[in-house]
Amino acid sequence: MKHSRTRKTHSSEEVKKLKEKAKQIRRLIVQMLAKAGSGHPGGSLSSTDIMTCLYFSVMNHEPKKTKWPGRDRFHMSKGHCCPVWYAVLAESGYFPKEWLWTLRKLGSNLQGHPDWRTPGVDVGSGSLGQGLSIALGMALAAKLDKAGHRVYVLLGDGEIQEGQIWEAAMAASHYRCDNLCAVLDYNGYQIDGKVSEIMNLEPLVEKWRAFGWHVVTIDGHDIADILSAFDQAKDLKDKPTIIIARTIKGKGVSFMENVVDFHGRAPTEAETKQALEELS
Amino acid sequence: MSEMRYARDAYGEALIELGEKNKDIVVLDADLSGSTRTAMFGKKFPERFFNMGVAEQNMMGTAAGLAASGKIAFASTFAIFGAGRAWDQVRNTICYNQLNVKIVVTHAGITVGPDGSSHQAIEDIALMRAIPNMNIIVPCDAPQTKEAIFAASKSPGPVYIRLGRAKIPTLCNDREFEIGRARVLRQGDDVSIIACGIMVRQALLGAEILEKQGINARVVDMHTIRPLDKDVILECANKTKGIVTCEEHLVSGGLGSAVAEVLAEINAVAMKRVGIPGKFGQSGDPENLIKEYRLTPENIAETCKGLIG
Numbered sequence A: 001m002k003h004s005r006t007r008k009t010h011s012s013e014e015v016k017k018l019k020e021k022a023k024q025i026r027r028l029i030v031q032m033l034a035k036a037g038s039g040h041p042g043g044s045l046s047s048t049d050i051m052t053c054l055y056f057s058v059m060n061h062e063p064k065k066t067k068w069p070g071r072d073r074f075h076m077s078k079g080h081c082c083p084v085w086y087a088v089l090a091e092s093g094y095f096p097k098e099w100l101w102t103l104r105k106l107g108s109n110l111q112g113h114p115d116w117r118t119p120g121v122d123v124g125s126g127s128l129g130q131g132l133s134i135a136l137g138m139a140l141a142a143k144l145d146k147a148g149h150r151v152y153v154l155l156g157d158g159e160i161q162e163g164q165i166w167e168a169a170m171a172a173s174h175y176r177c178d179n180l181c182a183v184l185d186y187n188g189y190q191i192d193g194k195v196s197e198i199m200n201l202e203p204l205v206e207k208w209r210a211f212g213w214h215v216v217t218i219d220g221h222d223i224a225d226i227l228s229a230f231d232q233a234k235d236l237k238d239k240p241t242i243i244i245a246r247t248i249k250g251k252g253v254s255f256m257e258n259v260v261d262f263h264g265r266a267p268t269e270a271e272t273k274q275a276l277e278e279l280s
Numbered sequence B: 001m002s003e004m005r006y007a008r009d010a011y012g013e014a015l016i017e018l019g020e021k022n023k024d025i026v027v028l029d030a031d032l033s034g035s036t037r038t039a040m041f042g043k044k045f046p047e048r049f050f051n052m053g054v055a056e057q058n059m060m061g062t063a064a065g066l067a068a069s070g071k072i073a074f075a076s077t078f079a080i081f082g083a084g085r086a087w088d089q090v091r092n093t094i095c096y097n098q099l100n101v102k103i104v105v106t107h108a109g110i111t112v113g114p115d116g117s118s119h120q121a122i123e124d125i126a127l128m129r130a131i132p133n134m135n136i137i138v139p140c141d142a143p144q145t146k147e148a149i150f151a152a153s154k155s156p157g158p159v160y161i162r163l164g165r166a167k168i169p170t171l172c173n174d175r176e177f178e179i180g181r182a183r184v185l186r187q188g189d190d191v192s193i194i195a196c197g198i199m200v201r202q203a204l205l206g207a208e209i210l211e212k213q214g215i216n217a218r219v220v221d222m223h224t225i226r227p228l229d230k231d232v233i234l235e236c237a238n239k240t241k242g243i244v245t246c247e248e249h250l251v252s253g254g255l256g257s258a259v260a261e262v263l264a265e266i267n268a269v270a271m272k273r274v275g276i277p278g279k280f281g282q283s284g285d286p287e288n289l290i291k292e293y294r295l296t297p298e299n300i301a302e303t304c305k306g307l308i309g
Helices: A012-036 A041-046 A048-058 A079-092 A097-102 A131-144 A163-174 A204-210 A223-235 A269-278 B007-021 B038-044 B056-067 B079-085 B087-095 B124-129 B142-154 B199-212 B230-239 B255-266 B286-292 B297-308
Strands: A073-076 A151-156 A180-186 A214-219 A241-246 B004-006 B025-029 B049-051 B072-078 B101-106 B135-137 B159-162 B167-169 B183-186 B191-195 B217-221 B224-226 B242-250 B270-276
Touching: A012 A041, A012 A048, A012 A079, A012 A097, A012 A223, A012 A269, A041 A048, A041 A079, A048 A079, A048 A151, A048 A223, A073 A079, A073 A131, A079 A097, A079 A151, A131 A151, A131 A163, A131 A180, A131 B056, A131 B087, A163 B056, A180 A223, A204 A214, A204 A241, A214 A223, A223 A241, B004 B007, B007 B025, B007 B038, B007 B101, B007 B142, B025 B038, B025 B056, B038 B049, B038 B072, B056 B072, B056 B079, B056 B087, B056 B101, B072 B079, B079 B087, B079 B101, B079 B124, B079 B159, B087 B101, B101 B142, B124 B135, B124 B159, B124 B224, B124 B242, B124 B255, B135 B142, B142 B159, B183 B199, B191 B199, B191 B230, B191 B255, B191 B297, B199 B217, B199 B242, B199 B297, B217 B230, B224 B255, B230 B242, B230 B255, B242 B255, B242 B297, B255 B270, B270 B297
Parallel strands: A073 A151, A151 A180, A180 A241, A214 A241, B025 B049, B025 B072, B072 B101, B101 B159, B135 B159, B191 B217, B191 B242, B242 B270
Antiparallel strands: B004 B167, B135 B224, B183 B217
C-alpha cells in the first residue's frame, strides 16, 4: 500500500522514558485494583504501553483544560479496562493521584466503568461494541468543523465480536474519516477463554482491509513500534487506520500473563506484593 | 374539517428552519430519510446530514459522538428501530452521558397500518420511560410537532419525540408549546380525558359524544410524557370525578402508567386506561386498526361513562 509518509524518528531516550512511564502506570493499575478489591487487570496491563504512548507522546491534550476544543479525543470502547485510563489521566495531571485509591467505591469520581464525570473522559462506556461509533461521531464533527484534531479509540478483541463495531467500521471508511485511528488490543483472551476458541476473529487484517481501513500490525508492547504506527496513521489520507496490536494479557506481571482468571479479578495482598516487586 | 397534514412533514420543515439558524444542527438517519423526512434537511445541508445505512445502533453511537463534540444531533428512524433495536445505545451512550441527541422517530403505533406488527411500535414509550434522563414528547398534530422540535433543540440533553405515519388533522394552531406543560383543550367538570399523540383528537371527539349525553369532559393534551405535568393531573383529580387516559400504545408503560403512578400516590380518583391491551398489532388499514383495537371516540366515551357511573 502506497502513501506519503513523513516518519518521525523517535529518540531512544524518548522510548526509554516511555518504557519507564509504562512501568509506573502498571504499578498504579495493580495498586488501584488491589485497593478496589475488584476490576480488570488483564486488559488494562495489555494496553498499558499503547495508552502510555498515546497520553505521553502521541496525543495533543491539556490536562488542565479538559474541554479545550483543539484537543485530540480519546475514547475507551473496552470500558472495563478503565484502570489503565485512570492511571494515565492521573499521571498526566487530570486529577489527583489519591483519587485512584477510591476506584469502584461509593461516591468515587472513578466508577467501575468510564464515566463522563471523570476529568478527561468525554463519553463513558461499559457496554461493549459502542465506542467505535462514538469515535466516528467525534471524527465527523471534527471534519465538519474543519478542526485539525484527531480521534483515538481503544478496542478490545472480544469486543469486536459485537456487530455494531462492523457497522461503525463500514461507516468510518464510507465517510473517509482519516482523522480516526482505532487501536485493537489483541491480547487473545476474553472472559470465557481464548478468543480463537470462543469466537474466532481471523483473518482480522483482511477483514478490516475489506471494510476500507488502513491496517497496521504491531507488537503492542514495543514502544518504538507503537509510536511509528501512530505516525503512519497521522500521515494517511482518505481512510481510517486501525492498529492491530498483538499484546499479552496481564503483561508485566508474570503470574497474570495469559491467565484468563485475571481478566476480571483483583490481585490478593500477596499477589499485589509480588506484582509490585516485579514492576519495580 | 381541519387541515390534514403529516407530522413528519412538519418535522422536515422544522429541521430546515433550525439548520438555517444554527450550524451546529446535524441530522442522522438509517436509510429511512424519505419516510422520516430528514431527506429534506439532507438536500439542503448535505454536509451536515449523515445517512448511516441500515444500522441504527451505529447511528445512535455516532449521534452521541457528534453531540459530545458540541453538535445538536437529530437521529431519526422508525419508532420500533429507534427505541427497540438501539435501546442499549440510547440507554448507555446517549442517556447516561446526558448527550444532546434528539431521537425523532416516525411510524409509531398501530396506525403504521399494512406493514403489520414488526413495524408497529406499541411499547416504545415504555422503553424510553424506563431510562433516566430521557425526555419524551408525543405531539398531537403537525404544528405542535414543529414547536416540539424547536423546543427540543433548545433543551439540553436527550429527547425522544414520537411521530406517526398517517396524515393527521390540525387540532390547534397556537404556537404555545412548553416541554412538560400540558394543554387543557376543553374544560369540563365531570370527567377528565388525558391523551397524547393522535389520541388527542379521538379524546376531543369522545368528549363531543359525552356532551350530547349531558356529560362534560375535560380534555388534556399531555404532549410531554416526561417531564410529566403532575399539576394538571392533580387538578383533574381534584376537579373531576375520574380520569381516562388515551394512547396509541400499550396500556402498560406509557401515558396511562405514568398518570396512574401519580394518582396511586395520592389515592384521589378512579381511573381507566384506553390503549392497546397486552398484545401485538397486525396488518390492516389504519382506520380499521383503530376500530379493532378500540382506540375510538365511542370507546373513550363509553369508558368515561363506565368510570363515573
